Amino acid sequence: MTEEIIIAGFGGQGVLSMGKILAYSGVMQNKEVSWMPSYGPEMRGGTANVTVIISDERISSPILNAYDTAIILNQQSLDKFESKVKPGGMLIFDPNGITRLPARKDITIYSIAAADEAGKLGILKVFNMIVLGGFLKLKPLVAPEFIHKGLEKSLPARHHKLIPDNEKAIEVGKDLIQPFTPAD
Amino acid sequence: MGELRLMKGNEAIAEAAIRAGCDGYFGYPITPQSEILEYLMAEKPYEKTGMVVLQAESEVASINMVYGGAGAGKMVMTTSSSPGVSLMQEGISYIAGAELPALLVNINRGGPGLGTIQPSQADYWQSTKGGGHGDYHLLVLAPASVQEMSDFVKLGFDLAFKYRNPVIIHSDGAIGQMMEKVVLFDPIPRRTDDEIKKQCPWATVGKTPDRKRSIITSLELDPGKQEQVNLRLQAKYRKMEAEEVRYEEIACDDAEYIFVAFGTSARICQKSIELARAKGYKVGLFRPITLYPFPVNPLRELSTKIKGILVVEMNAGQMIEDVKLAVSCSLKVEHYGRFGGIIPTPEEVTENLISKVIGG
Numbered sequence: 001m002t003e004e005i006i007i008a009g010f011g012g013q014g015v016l017s018m019g020k021i022l023a024y025s026g027v028m029q030n031k032e033v034s035w036m037p038s039y040g041p042e043m044r045g046g047t048a049n050v051t052v053i054i055s056d057e058r059i060s061s062p063i064l065n066a067y068d069t070a071i072i073l074n075q076q077s078l079d080k081f082e083s084k085v086k087p088g089g090m091l092i093f094d095p096n097g098i099t100r101l102p103a104r105k106d107i108t109i110y111s112i113a114a115a116d117e118a119g120k121l122g123i124l125k126v127f128n129m130i131v132l133g134g135f136l137k138l139k140p141l142v143a144p145e146f147i148h149k150g151l152e153k154s155l156p157a158r159h160h161k162l163i164p165d166n167e168k169a170i171e172v173g174k175d176l177i178q179p180f181t182p183a184d
Numbered sequence: 185m186g187e188l189r190l191m192k193g194n195e196a197i198a199e200a201a202i203r204a205g206c207d208g209y210f211g212y213p214i215t216p217q218s219e220i221l222e223y224l225m226a227e228k229p230y231e232k233t234g235m236v237v238l239q240a241e242s243e244v245a246s247i248n249m250v251y252g253g254a255g256a257g258k259m260v261m262t263t264s265s266s267p268g269v270s271l272m273q274e275g276i277s278y279i280a281g282a283e284l285p286a287l288l289v290n291i292n293r294g295g296p297g298l299g300t301i302q303p304s305q306a307d308y309w310q311s312t313k314g315g316g317h318g319d320y321h322l323l324v325l326a327p328a329s330v331q332e333m334s335d336f337v338k339l340g341f342d343l344a345f346k347y348r349n350p351v352i353i354h355s356d357g358a359i360g361q362m363m364e365k366v367v368l369f370d371p372i373p374r375r376t377d378d379e380i381k382k383q384c385p386w387a388t389v390g391k392t393p394d395r396k397r398s399i400i401t402s403l404e405l406d407p408g409k410q411e412q413v414n415l416r417l418q419a420k421y422r423k424m425e426a427e428e429v430r431y432e433e434i435a436c437d438d439a440e441y442i443f444v445a446f447g448t449s450a451r452i453c454q455k456s457i458e459l460a461r462a463k464g465y466k467v468g469l470f471r472p473i474t475l476y477p478f479p480v481n482p483l484r485e486l487s488t489k490i491k492g493i494l495v496v497e498m499n500a501g502q503m504i505e506d507v508k509l510a511v512s513c514s515l516k517v518e519h520y521g522r523f524g525g526i527i528p529t530p531e532e533v534t535e536n537l538i539s540k541v542i543g544g
Binding site (some may be wrong): 020023024029033034035036037039052059060061063064065066135155 | 188190214216301357358360362363364365366448451452453454455457458527529530531532
């Protein structure tokens with residue numbers, strides 16, 4: 001099993017930390033992982049993305065041009081990465097702020113209104129975990145117990161009190177995600 | 185087994201330095217390697233092992249602090265990225281000339297000049313051919329994973345002291361910034377002053393009655409004597425070439441064509457091998473781990489069993505010169521490079537192998 005994932009959105013949406021929690025959870029479950037971020041000025045308010053690979057085997061290239069799954073949180077990222085999903089792959093997007101919807105018919109597309117839901121529930125800080133929950137429902141790469149360990153390892157000790165909120169957000173995401181059919 | 189963590193390459197270098205028993209780190213921040221200094225400042229090893237961590241006023245100051253610490257037999261290091269390493273070249277030449285151990289790290293970014301902060305391998309010539317003046321070599325280690333970023337800090341210090349020669353870890357922004365699993369080696373205590381006195385009779389640690397006078401210098405005005413210095417250095421480099429060559433072969437057993445690549449390019453080539461093999465081409469990878477000494481003999485031997493080579497680098501063609509010398513131009517050797525901070529995709533690397541080497 002090898003899953004090659006791109007997570008992309010605005011800087012500040014928690015793109016990199018979502019990837020880190022996923023990667024650390026993989027480590028806890030004894031998987032091979034890599035986490036390759038965009039870095040530099042991109043991270044300061046512009047677009048941010050991270051390539052996460054989780055595998056049972058030694059990982060070859062941490063830098064990719066085609067992905068099994070794209071998790072997309074803004075329009076720029078959708079424009080950039082929709083075409084980079086492998087045929088038969090999966091695209092998950094949050095419709096918040098999206099003006100041009102995804103259109104490919106050769107991949108499976110899901111939408112998750114995580115930004116809206118996080119606002120309603122007053123849990124904006126863990127918005128990214130709602131998205132991660134949606135992804136994990138479709139591709140349960142790591143078991144919940146290892147996600148818990150991944151959260152413990154990824155978050156500094158002073159933020160460990162937020163772990164229950166994070167886990168709740170993951171559950172919210174699992175219920176929120178739904179299939180999306182592109183217009184003809 | 186040591187402690188398992190998920191770390192950035194830069195963080196792994198910093199943690200490994202503390203664990204290796206490093207006495208002093210002197211550096212100046214520059215992207216894409218500032219996490220090394222940040223990590224050390226957050227960990228505060230000066231409160232635990234007594235390791236000095238100092239942000240100098242410039243790269244020139246950093247390398248000269250390293251020069252001074254190394255002269256006292258201390259295990260010292262500095263890290264920087266391309267433009268910063270250029271500033272250090274005078275000091276590096278002096279350290280090589282004075283035959284002192286030191287660990288240097290260059291997390292390459294695109295150049296020339298200030299260039300870009302994105303990954304590159306454009307400093308190959310600078311690292312391997314002597315970036316400063318005079319006839320000297322650094323021992324050059326090229327990690328291709330976060331695990332090797334950690335392991336090569338310890339190896340680098342060992343080799344630096346074995347040869348009394350500066351060692352450079354030649355990496356790039358991609359490996360510096362990426363996170364992978366790393367198994368950390370168990371901490372080694374810093375050497376005591378008595379241990380340094382015993383292990384480093386050349387160190388300037390004070391002339392007590394039981395010690396001869398030590399002089400650290402790279403100056404010798406008598407050309408006859410200076411030639412002897414050069415001959416001694418050259419003998420040292422021949423010994424490194426005989427004993428310190430390191431490399432890795434991946435999928436080479438049945439390969440008809442190979443990539444030669446190091447660092448991040450070598451990782452990309454591993455994916456390119458999967459893509460090429462899916463199309464029916466028997467392709468492998470030869471990865472130099474020591475860029476100097478270059479693995480001349482192993483590559484020459486492998487070249488007799490294959491039909492062609494594509495050298496893949498994030499530069500316009502630097503290591504390819506060493507590859508061509510190693511194989512004495514006895515078979516087709518082509519180059520594919522991207523530069524300026526662009527990382528080649530596995531797909532374009534495979535396409536170039538097919539068009540330039542296999543099909544051409």
